Amino acid sequence: MKQALLVMDMQVGIVGRLGDDGPSLLGRVARSIAAARAADMPVIYVRVAFRGGYPEISPRNRTFGALADSGGFTEEDPATQIHPDVAPQPGDLVVIKRRVSAFAGSDLSVVLRAAGVDSLVLTGVATSGVVLSTLREAADRDFDLVVLADCCGDADSEVHRVLAEKVFPRQAEVTTVVEWAAAIRG
Numbered sequence: 001m002k003q004a005l006l007v008m009d010m011q012v013g014i015v016g017r018l019g020d021d022g023p024s025l026l027g028r029v030a031r032s033i034a035a036a037r038a039a040d041m042p043v044i045y046v047r048v049a050f051r052g053g054y055p056e057i058s059p060r061n062r063t064f065g066a067l068a069d070s071g072g073f074t075e076e077d078p079a080t081q082i083h084p085d086v087a088p089q090p091g092d093l094v095v096i097k098r099r100v101s102a103f104a105g106s107d108l109s110v111v112l113r114a115a116g117v118d119s120l121v122l123t124g125v126a127t128s129g130v131v132l133s134t135l136r137e138a139a140d141r142d143f144d145l146v147v148l149a150d151c152c153g154d155a156d157s158e159v160h161r162v163l164a165e166k167v168f169p170r171q172a173e174v175t176t177v178v179e180w181a182a183a184i185r186g
Contacts (some may be wrong), residue, residue: 001144003184004117006037008046008102008134010086013072013079015125018153025153026085028177029123032151034088035181042115043085045094046102049073049080055103056098063100101133109141119144122172122179123151127160135172145172148180173174 010029015022036043050056054068067073071082075096088094098105105170112120120143131152138145147168154160168174175183 001119002117003119003121003146004044004115005032005121006044006046006102006111006123006134007033007086008081008085008122009048010040011046011047011080011125012083014048015083016079017155018125021153023085024150025125026083028148029086031149031181032121032123032177035177035184036121037089039184041121042117043088043091043092044108044111045082045083046076046097046106046124046134047080047089047094048098048106049075049077049096049098050098051075054161063071080089086111099133100129101137102130102142103134103137105178112143116143119146119169121146121148123148125182126154127152127154127163129154132163134166139171144149145178147172147174148177150172150176171178 018025035169050073052074057064057068059065082088092152093111095106095108102108120138122131122135134147164174
């Protein structure tokens with residue numbers, strides 16, 4: 001089994017929405033990245049961003065439709081850049097997606113297949129967005145899945161709790177960064 005760590009939507013404009021919870025989440029995600037690198041595990045960053053003019057956003061899309069009207073979240077926008085506290089290093093991959101799931105509108109599937117990855121470790125913001133959507137799609141693609149619950153964040157803590165405790169365990173191992181890091185070391 002070959003694992004890869006997915007660091008999803010850890011972007012300046014998204015992590016900032018978590019308020020006071022953002023810095024502690026970034027610290028835990030940084031620990032997961034360090035553990036993956038120490039285990040020679042691929043670290044793949046996924047960020048959501050759009051082309052200028054928003055050709056990939058339909059006005060029917062409730063999630064992103066307002067962006068096309070208000071502007072922002074283009075590929076160059078500072079808000080779409082990966083937060084500097086968890087910045088990629090040489091050798092890490094960065095994938096740009098155009099929808100909620102890390103697979104939608106990105107080349108993530110091609111990258112994973114080429115690397116022989118069959119197991120994904122998920123981190124991200126929001127638990128109810130990119131983490132849920134990616135977990136569901138990855139499960140349908142027959143990936144083995146691990147969710148680092150304390151490396152996921154959501155503006156609604158109750159939604160995060162329900163997903164991590166009741167929904168995700170149906171398709172993934174749900175653990176913490178400390179437990180996962182210990183397991184991959186030993």
